Amino acid sequence: MIEGQVLVASNDQWYWDRGVVEHFSVLGVKKWIDSGYPSDNNAVFSWSKWVPIKCNIFMWRMLMDRIPTKQALARWNINVGDGLCSFCEDQEESVDHLFSACIIANGVWSGIARWLKHQPFFFFSVADIIHEFTSSSWPPSKRFIIKGIMIIACWRIWKARNEKIFKNERRNVAEIIVDIKVLSFLWFSNRCKQGSVGWRDWQSFSFDVM
Numbered sequence: 001m002i003e004g005q006v007l008v009a010s011n012d013q014w015y016w017d018r019g020v021v022e023h024f025s026v027l028g029v030k031k032w033i034d035s036g037y038p039s040d041n042n043a044v045f046s047w048s049k050w051v052p053i054k055c056n057i058f059m060w061r062m063l064m065d066r067i068p069t070k071q072a073l074a075r076w077n078i079n080v081g082d083g084l085c086s087f088c089e090d091q092e093e094s095v096d097h098l099f100s101a102c103i104i105a106n107g108v109w110s111g112i113a114r115w116l117k118h119q120p121f122f123f124f125s126v127a128d129i130i131h132e133f134t135s136s137s138w139p140p141s142k143r144f145i146i147k148g149i150m151i152i153a154c155w156r157i158w159k160a161r162n163e164k165i166f167k168n169e170r171r172n173v174a175e176i177i178v179d180i181k182v183l184s185f186l187w188f189s190n191r192c193k194q195g196s197v198g199w200r201d202w203q204s205f206s207f208d209v210m
Ligand SMILES: [Zn+2]
Pocket: 085, 086, 087, 088, 089, 090, 091, 097, 098, 101, 102, 103, 104
């Protein structure tokens, strides 16, 4: 990539990729954003307030295919071997495969659907996951809970994937689901004004939200 570049004896400078070439300033960034950029709707994701920021940021990046899956790493010319999914070793590890098509993700989503007393989820892409909690028939009082649970589910699937790759620890579907239930209860009951729910009611997902 640097072939053909000529280095000159001057100080480095910041340059914009869109704006007028001038000295970098925060004001310049603000004007640039206010002017309507970025306009890509795929980057729009409203956060779940009762879920920690790290999970929201993870979800936002995941939806834009900006997490280091093997497919993404290969796009950046990083050697990822056969590039197969670390769970099933059957398909290429893309963001859509890992969170929707993979046998582990499928198992997690069907366990979550049973827990929520909902018909089985059929996700074919990560966009379908968002679609479930933005335009589904969930009552508004429960929808914001479901959204948080789904964000946590994605985050924990990714964590299980990393533990398999970096520690060679294999998590099964049941363990991941328990993990999601416990963490979501902890955060919902401690970080949310409406979170006065007991563990038993949370486990059976039978409670009313004020
Ligand atoms: Zn897989």
